[in-house]
Amino acid sequence: MCEKCKEKFYITTPIYYPSDKLHIGHTYCTVATDAMARYKRLTGCDVMFLTGTDEHGQKIEEKAKAAGVTPQQFVDNIVCGEKGILDLWKLMNISNDRFIRTTDDYHVESIQKIFKKMYDNGDIYKGAYKGKYCTPCESFWTESQLVDGKCPDCGREVHDAEEEAYFFRLSKYAQPVRKLLTETDFLQPKSRVNEMVNNFIDPGLEDLCVSRTSFSWGVPVDFDPGHVVYVWVDALSNYITALGFMNEKYSDYEKYWPCDVHFVGKEIVRFHSIIWPAMLMSLGEPLPKHVYGHGWLVMDGGKMSKSKGNVVDPYLLAEKFGVDALRFFLLRTFPFGSDGNFSNELLINTINIDLANDLGNLVSRTTAMVEKYFGGTLPEEKQAAELDESLISMLSTLRDRYEAEMEKFQFQNALEEVFKCIQRSNKYIDETAPWTLAKDMEANGKRLAAVMYNLLESVRICTTLLLPFIPASCEKIFAQIGACEDARTWENAAVWGKLPQTVTVHKGEAVFPRIDAAKAIEELEAIMEAQKKAVLPAVEVEPFAEESVDFDTFCKSDFRAVKVKACEAVKKSDKLLKFTLDDGTGVDRQILSGIHKFYEPEQLVGKTLVAIVNLPPRKMMGQESCGMLISAVHKEKGEEKLHLLMVDDAIPAGAKMC
Ligand code: MSP
DSSP states (O other): OOGGGSOEEEEEEEEEOTTSOOOHHHHHHHHHHHHHHHHHHHTTOEEEEEEEEOOOSHHHHHHHHHHTSOHHHHHHHHHHSTTSHHHHHHHTTOOOSEEEETTSHHHHHHHHHHHHHHHHTTSEEEEEEEEEEETTTTEEEOGGGOBTTBOTTTOOBOEEEEEEEEEEOTGGGHHHHHHHHHHSSOEESTHHHHHHIIIIITTOOOOEEOEESSOOOSOBOTTSTTOEEOHHHHHHTHHHHTTTTTSSSOOOHHHHOSOSEEEEEGGGHHIIIIIHHHHHHHHTOOOOSEEEEEOOEEETTEEOOGGGTOOOOHHHHHHHHOHHHHHHHHHHHSOTTSOEEEOHHHHHHHIIIIIIIIIIHHHHHHHHHHHHHHTTBOOSOOOOOTTHHHHHHHHHTHHHHHHHHHHTTOHHHHHHHHHHHHHHHHHHHHHHOHHHHGGGHHHHHHHHHHHHHHHHHHHHHHHHHHTTTSHHHHHHHHHHHTOOGGGGSTGGGGSTTOSOTTOBOOOOSOSSOOOOHHHHHHHHHHHHHHHHHHHSOSEEOOOOOSSOOOHHHHHTSOEEEEEEEEEEEOTTOSSOEEEEEEOSSSSOEEEEESOTTTOOGGGTTTOEEEEEOOSOOEEETTEEEOSEEOEEEEEETTEEEEEEOBOOTTSOTTOEEO
């Protein structure tokens, strides 16, 4: 087909905030988009796959200031620096056709024109904004949108803010946007529609504040100095500026717009399914065909966040298990529309079961047998059997089942179809028992050749359909089974018999070696634990008591200096130490204290400590404890620390502390 006649397909990821290193959750969305783009290219479409970075806003400005660099230097480092965003996409084999940065000159120029156009047509007007502002999310919220007084998106504190600002008449577009969501398949999965309509549109869509004066790291409103364009207006427009809308840099707008699908995480569906179509309606431009709101990868049920120390580093996993294994895991394990709970066990099991056992074994057994029984090249003559029919029919129709799922963005289901065929092929090996046939080559040679050919054909078809998911590994498999370019096409994935009858295989290294699960999990857990500790505050002390205590009540507590005459560990207890103390009364006082984890008894003999002596006696492990030793407690990197209060040895036993 000529280039001009090819069906166009335009797909985007959100543009990422370069405020921190990206984690596995961000990688998930980009890998899904990449798989879709590769699939569409495979089917013959002319694909435009866009990703990029969303570089303006108060959060970046503040982070740059804290780091002592300019905002531009700050974002340049996260986008282009070592192990930055560009490096990550290269590592993950992301095949984007274009990469936009919202600090690119051409984008800035377009944003100013877009803002002015909406101002000129009366959809943007000047007013004053009063509201609750969440700085990390760069979002203003109304009182009614807050959850427990906090930001509904991230749960953090919001603060009152008021400023002169421009507003976009979002309210004017409430009904057309409602219609778009409820009467078309614009927003997917369908389950996200109710959420948008019930939570945002029906309670009343208010006009949107679209400029800021409280910070300067943004696109300046060129006709009103001091205002910068609201970061979401700036960011959403990337999908058209990157094609050359209102700029000279590119000229693909007519060719690719409207977009076929914006893949976005569920928390930003609101911006893409309400604000973005309203902006386009105001500009008089066509609307994207679909927005797909995918679920989150979560850890132990909660969102990954740097401050919790539970973000999973894609570099670490890719280095340990390989890029393709990681790409595959992300799309094979979780349904795209729902949240998925990440765990190391799940990752390793998926690699071991699907890739090493099912696919890896099929490829290595098949190529090994062709080498062993035929010296690597199959003979022309073959003998079919009835047993082959179910395998051939399952594999010849696989492409259609796979396509149906891919068109719905159901990656997990598409892969399930492929793996059913891989499992079926492994079963075919057991059914045909090639090792038995090989015992008598004269009688069974032609039959054995047919069995081997069928297995190679199964591998070829499955590998073609796995290309969008594990592209580099598929190339290796194609080389091993001797599949030439023509045998790897989308058209031929639905046609049985495309490998030459006298194909030559080249058995190579195992494409997916089996992982020692216990060892790998232990290593990963140690790394992740260290990572968690690294983000914990160095020293953490108990919050101060809010309730006050009156002086008389306080004075009732009798604190005394006590000298340690003897100290020993309590038998059968890991924690308790037994102290024999001189409290100045002439009668020894016994106190038990659960501090063995922090002290050995011999360290304490002779020390002068502080005890509260008028607590009622308590029995612990059958022994009486008359009072309590006072300690200072805090945490360091999450670990409990305790120091007994030791005072000057010049203080006599029994001296009252007041
Ligand atoms: N800059 C905005 C998007 C503007 S698009 C015009 C933004 N950036 S982000 O870096 O915070 O997030 C980018 C994408 O990553 C979002 O779609 C978000 O949902 C996704 N993810 C971030 N963490 C995620 C998971 N843990 N799991 C899956 N996706 C997640 O939002």
